[in-house]
Amino acid sequence: MAEIGSQKKLPAGLYVVATPIGNLSDISERALEVLSGVDHIACEDTRVTAKLLTAKLIKKPLSPYHEHNGARERPKLLARIEAGERIALVSDAGTPLISDPGYKLVAEAQDAGLYVTSIPGACAAITALTLTGLPTDRFLFMGFPPNKSGARQSWFEAEAKTQASLVFYESTRRLPDCLADAAAVLREREVAVCRELTKKFEEVKRGTLADVAKWYADEGAPKGECVVVIGPPAHVADAGSGSDMDTEHLLEAALKHMSVKSAAAFVAEITGEKKKAIYARALELSGR
CATH class of the missing domain: 1.10.10 (Arc Repressor Mutant, subunit A)
Structure with a gap:
């Protein structure tokens, strides 16, 4: 098997490649080598990936792969790998499979006995956790909350007793309503809203759920993209490390x-x- 980073040709297989979440300089040398060495790139949005490749002077064939066409595209991608091609899987930003459908492609490739590897890099959820000042020893990544208030409150209620920090992505347009629902269910927990991570206007807004929810209700929905981190129940946060709890x-x-x-x-x-x-x-x- 060829070593990634060497001058040898990459082996046929599926390469799960993390891309920057904002700052293009965050892409790794290994990721650039793999993207340069594959035969084809399957991506969430070809327009977004094309911009990254253009900035890094890489030219490769692209095809869309997302939740709406995954069932149709998976067999095609697997057949190409079986025929000896190297296929990279990327998302619009960050690490593929984190809140996107790529896991099905990975599972089927592994079930077929094909070579699968991951090239690690940026992840918005992990980046946010490092900036919040909230407990990070135990956390639950929850993806995206439901769009409607009732379903969203039930979503929070299901994890109300979870002894961990809660991490999720949310549309900034729905952020004020989402925080209001979280405050109604989870009460006076600490929260941090991390917006535009790694970009010029990166911002972290911290406080209690009630205070931060009120701030966004008064100020209105912000622009950009955000990750929300809600601290664990007070007795967990006060106890210190996860091993103590x-x-x-x-x-x-x-x-x-x-x-x-x-x-x-x-x-x-x-x-x-x-x-x-x-x-x-x-x-x-x-x-x-």
Whole structure:
């Protein structure tokens, strides 16, 4: 198998290539080598990818691959790889498969025994997490929220007890309404809205859900693209690292100083998990 980055020809296969989320300088040397070395590039929007390739002096055949044509295009792309071609998969920005349908192509390529590799790089969700000042040891990426208020509130309600930071993408046009729904369900949690990441007007707006929701309600929808990060429930954020909040570790520590019943009650209160389940696990740990 040829080594990426060497002068050898790339092996036939599928190359999942991360592209910049804003600043074109963020593309890696390896990504440029792969895009230069493949036979064809499947992309979310050919116009967007063409701009990137033009800026980097790369000329390659492009074809659209997205949720609306994926079922039709997958067999064609797989057949090309089986015939010996090198195919790159890119999204409009960031890492493919993160909130897009590329995973189906990857799964079918792997099932067919074809070579699949990933060229890592920018990801808006991860970039946002590094800027928020909110806990990053445990997080849940949620994609895009529903468009309608009722469905959106149910969407937040389903993760209200999740012991992690919540990360999702949202249209700036819907941002004020989305934050209002989040505040109604999740109450006084911390939130950071990260907008135009890596671009000239990059901005991070932090505060409580209520305060940030009110700010955008007063100011109106901003321009650009954004990632929203909502901090975990207060008791999780206050506890520090994820290892401190691990139920198993908490129980083990509590059982050294408390009875099974007291330890279970204490850990259930700290984590917000059901006392019955915690008690059952405490019994197992104590050997009873």
